[in-house]
Amino acid sequence: MARKHGALLEEPKVDNDRLVLDQALIEALTARLEAGTEPTPDASVIALRALLAESYDVHQSAMLRSLWGRIEARTGGPLVTAGPVAQVLAADRFGLSAQAVADSDAALAQVARGARALIDLGGPRPWWGKLLARPELRVIAALPDDRHGVPAALMVAATPTGPTGEDRTFWVTDSGLSDGKIVEALGVCGFVGKPLASVSGLKLFMLAGYVQAEDGRLNDAPGSLSGVIGSAPLF
Template sequence: MLQEPPHDPERARLDQAVRQAVTARLRAGTDPAPDAAALALRSLLTGSDSATRAVIRAVWGRIEAGQTGAPLVCGGLSRLLAADRYGLGGQVVAEPEAALSAISKGGQALIDLSGVRPWWGRLLALPHLRIIAGLPDDRAGLPQALMVAARPTGPTGDDRTFWVTDANQSDLRIVEALGLAGLAATPLASAGGLKLFMLAGYVQAEDARLTAAPGLLSGVIGAAPQF
């Protein structure tokens, strides 16, 4: 004989509360800026265990996708990371340059860092496009893909900044030079004669500490929060 599963009124109440909360949050609209969204998410994650953090991030990402649409994705890692965070709705773009062109007037694109062409170097000549996120975005590891959008992000109190240079010195020498200027740097990618470093904290493009940084062609191309 088939038995009807037992009804748990308290669990049913909690399930309805989740549905109502998600519906209300979707109706409330988007945060005014990426840094505002980051601050809101960080407040939710603070004090949560690892399982709860993972669920909150996934729900948060799908709320964002439900409001503004999933980001364009370019590269295998980006597809995996975007699916985990935003769901499967992201349009796949074959080339980074095509993704940058597509978002020049709005939207956002998640692009792999791996590859033989330094697409991130193009952002030096495209100041209207900035990196606003790096996934994974926890402190335990380095980003494998970068989110680019036609809007900047402000400081959140726990950020990492992305800086490009054409300096031909070794990564170690560049890190040492930046360290002497008061900047903590980590090598992130290298291709086509350009190098991408991650600087600790929120560093503005006009920061005086970058004045004597190695390289003839260099600059900040965005910043992203970490959680």
């Protein structure tokens, strides 16, 4: 038997109780993967919130979010990313299963074929403005998605979403007014708005809550080319 610094090496002991727990964890995870994903993104969000409400501390919540994201990556449709920030955020939330594509155009083309795409908000092109002309493609998530963070990437899918109880809606306008004036005008219409991006004459705002694209109050909002492009849950 080998020696180390004059002492005999000891064979590590197996903790049988922990081994039983580990095996139960694997069996539960296998069964959950076989069960598939929720029928809609908002149903998945509501289910996750119910689990997070039972978490005892921030560490458990973080582990649950990470595990949930990887389950969604395994059971949901293909996931692509466009941009370095989206790639990092996707790896953190969904693991390394996402496929990087060249740009937002390539990402949206993949969405039209059934994939989900996480796309950087930063950049010289207002790709999110294209969703005004493509109502079949909607924003369904925004990362980071905590209530204190500012979204750096939007997830787009060809899947309708509904209210989850805690949401933010994304609205695009071509108004030439200043951000402050647009926020004021949105307030008059009954919305709480916050500027998020401005590129090439188009502006992207976040509206508090879930707002339907057909909400008549938006008829009086600034801009000749404007509209809702989707909503995302907050956690």
